[in-house]
Amino acid sequence: MLAHSSALETGAAPPATPDEALDPDAMRQPLGDAWYCVGRAEAISGAKLRAVELNGEQIVVGRDPSGALFALRDRCPHRGMALSKGRFDGASLTCPFHGWRFGTDGRCRDVPTLSASDAADFSKIAVQRFPVSESAGFVWLNGHLGRQGADVPAMPELGFTPRGSLVVELVVEASFDLTTLSLVDPGHVAFVHDSWWFRPSKELREKVKTFQPVPHGFVMTSHATTTSSPVYRLLGGVPAVEIEFRLPGVRLERIEAGPKRVANYTFATPLTRNRTMLTNALYWNIPGLNLLKPVARPLMRQFLTQDQQVLQHAQAGLDRKPTMVLFGQGDLPSQWYFRLKREMLQAQGEGRPFRNPLTRQELRWRS
Numbered sequence: 001m002l003a004h005s006s007a008l009e010t011g012a013a014p015p016a017t018p019d020e021a022l023d024p025d026a027m028r029q030p031l032g033d034a035w036y037c038v039g040r041a042e043a044i045s046g047a048k049l050r051a052v053e054l055n056g057e058q059i060v061v062g063r064d065p066s067g068a069l070f071a072l073r074d075r076c077p078h079r080g081m082a083l084s085k086g087r088f089d090g091a092s093l094t095c096p097f098h099g100w101r102f103g104t105d106g107r108c109r110d111v112p113t114l115s116a117s118d119a120a121d122f123s124k125i126a127v128q129r130f131p132v133s134e135s136a137g138f139v140w141l142n143g144h145l146g147r148q149g150a151d152v153p154a155m156p157e158l159g160f161t162p163r164g165s166l167v168v169e170l171v172v173e174a175s176f177d178l179t180t181l182s183l184v185d186p187g188h189v190a191f192v193h194d195s196w197w198f199r200p201s202k203e204l205r206e207k208v209k210t211f212q213p214v215p216h217g218f219v220m221t222s223h224a225t226t227t228s229s230p231v232y233r234l235l236g237g238v239p240a241v242e243i244e245f246r247l248p249g250v251r252l253e254r255i256e257a258g259p260k261r262v263a264n265y266t267f268a269t270p271l272t273r274n275r276t277m278l279t280n281a282l283y284w285n286i287p288g289l290n291l292l293k294p295v296a297r298p299l300m301r302q303f304l305t306q307d308q309q310v311l312q313h314a315q316a317g318l319d320r321k322p323t324m325v326l327f328g329q330g331d332l333p334s335q336w337y338f339r340l341k342r343e344m345l346q347a348q349g350e351g352r353p354f355r356n357p358l359t360r361q362e363l364r365w366r367s
């Protein structure tokens, strides 16, 4: 029997049992060793550099001559200059301050101001390199320094070839945990997202949904009914909907109706301790939907802005008193988030595989 209510410190899990020697500060931070979305892959092409922020770290991302992504700390070791402000010829980055040159592997290749008679050896100088990858049309970064864990949650993939996509990004002045909770919180939808196009009925209805564990997260499966959102009805028929949450802050909504596929993916990225990026990507394999893009973009932005506004106000309240009361079955997914995060931290700390602590469960709430 799971407890249905508990008081939490912001970003902290339910009270730790004595044998859990977990640094409470680690629970308040976003997971260090994990993949985070840092922008669209197509925005980085040719000899373009892109400065991104992840967990308080400034990182410069680009592509080497083979097209492979690289990510380096955006800080010249000489005097701290941002390398993203410098020149990139496709193979090496030149710092704009004194011209030190670095390969895409981070190693210093040249210090042009050195005299030929100077014995100083620049080959030992290097810029920190970060693991970077590409998936579902986005760039994913792992900002963890030191040994990488073997059991890091997989980056989201798209199970079909998209015929179109729509991406909206929004910065929320709130912590990563608070923002990520909004991805698994069914209770806010009726109050925050009450736009006619998303939720035509104003009445709260009883919901019964089955949740089950998946690697590093949980999934809710259901069949949409004809009373559901017009967005689902656009697809025709009775679409099957599956919503997966996966650590560190990934929500994957997959909608299927016959051969038609729509995916609505949301990613949370910690920029700093109190600023989080929300990225929403909608993909589809139905060519006709491309015509709706000019209408859909402002609606998607409106939807994300609704979350942004309420999260910022809630963060202000949590800044004054950092406790939450997670209450009732509608808040269980929020509790699960903290349990998954805690297990991930423990597994990584002990160097063992992640063991999903969740079990299959039916939840009831009104929304």
Ligand code: FES
Pocket: 076, 077, 078, 079, 080, 081, 095, 096, 097, 098, 099, 100
């Ligand atoms: S700060 Fe980069 S070369 Fe001096």
Ligand SMILES: [Fe+2]
Pocket: 182, 188, 189, 192, 193, 307
């Ligand atoms: Fe929301």
